[in-house]
Amino acid sequence: MRATLIYGAGDIRIGEVPDPSLQKPTDALVRVLRACICGSDLWPYASKPTTPDGDRIGHEFLGVVEEVGAEVAGFKRGDVVVAPFVWSDGTCDFCREGLQTSCRHGGLWAQGGVDGGQGEAVRVPQAEGTLVKLPAGEDHALLPSLLTLSDVFPTGYHCARTAGVSDRTTVTVIGDGAVGLSAVLSAKRLGARRIILMGRHKDRTDLGREFGATDVVTERGEEGAEKVRELTRGDGTHAVLECVGLEQALDTAFAVVRAGGTISRVGAPQYEKISFGFPGFFRNITLTGGAAPARAYIEELLPDILDGTIQPGRVFDRTVALDQVPDGYRAMADREALKVLIQP
Template identity: 70%
Template structure:
């Protein structure tokens, strides 16, 4: 089969790879119909050293079950399924608590013996607990929106849940990438009254307004923080959803949150330390929440509104490439020529 590998920073290639095979009785093989490039895929695209060697890449996909192991029930060949970006048995104590990213028998795609999602097919460990059947046909126009359940929509929703967003909330979302826009959509779905989107790319913030943002702040740094405080009567927001993962975004979150509020981080942190002491969080009773999103916990909750057309999170995909052109998709996202790239193997 053909699959995507990253060799070093800036060097993504589509190459021949062995066809995936069942290794454990809990495995399934999925033929990929749709995949995509995640903003977090750009971190190794920027930083991966040559000494690490090539590795498969991609963790968001949906497709058709081709084969299942002897211990897999509830799934059969021909089923259309979506996979969250972390596989899990969905039965251990962590999974039952809604924390599938900490599953005792789970793990991440692209690890040893487990391929990536930007490929023609994927071996899915713990398939029964991981894969969710989709009640639509393979040619459904809803597939791009359903693909967002694999990661980006669930991650935005996790940000809003971590920020305790509810009816009447005032929320600031930092970042106009796909996750930030999904955080806007999720905050609106949870009843937020005001949603301030911090972003300066007009095409993205316009989509953010359609998803529910009530104000847009293009300024960054101290100027951006000051603008958020002006919009909130000097107090800042009850919840700040940080969807970038860079230190300047975290610092803006600290500045934009009100006393007693919550900072919910879902942008994969690209910094080692951040201040949490007296002058930043402690003296104002600010809570720090968020983390790796347990997307599997949210799929059944978020899917109905996609199926009935209430929401269209698939609108974040603004470019589509074939599998062989995935390197072009990385370049487009890196240059901010595309918000999020859809891949059709």
């Protein structure tokens, strides 16, 4: 079959890889209907060392079950399913607690002999724990919004939830990428009474306003932080949703969070150390968040997507076939596209 491979920074190609087949009775085979490119795929796209054989890539997909192993209950050929960006058994203590990203028998796509999501098909390990059946046909109009359940929307939602967003909360969202916009949508869903979006791409912040942002701050760094403080009596907001992953974004988060408030980060950190010494300590700032256990949120978020209450799929502003995936990466890296949908 054909799948996306990364050979190094800026070098994405479509190549032939072995057809997936069931290896364990807990596996399922899924033909991919929709996949997409994640903001986190842009980190290896920017910096991965040259890899002569190419590595698989992609961790967001939705598809049709083709075959299930003997130990996979609840799924049959023809089911439309979505897969979260970490596969997990669904039964260990971490899974039961809703932290499937730390599953004792789980793992990541495109690693250790597991397929990536940006291809024609995927062998799904621990399929019963991993997959969620969707009440949708192969040509459902909502497939793009349903696909966001694999990563980007639950990631924004995890950010808002771990930050404790409620109807008593003021919120700053840092970053107008697809995760930031998903965080806006999530904060709105949780009732946040004010949502300040920090971003400088007008088309994106416009979508952010439609998703629920009450204010947009286009300035960055200390200048942007000053604007947020001006909007909040000098205090900052109760919750700050850091959706970038760069140290500067986290510094901004500390500069706009109200005393006693919470910063949640869901942008994969591109740093090792952070500045969090006495000032943040004295102000009782909490830093939380992390890799979203998307699997934990899918059932909760699904109904609102199916009934049209929320449309997280609006973050997709370009659709490509598998052959065009390399250009899709380029377009996202150049900020020409917000988020690219793949229709293999």
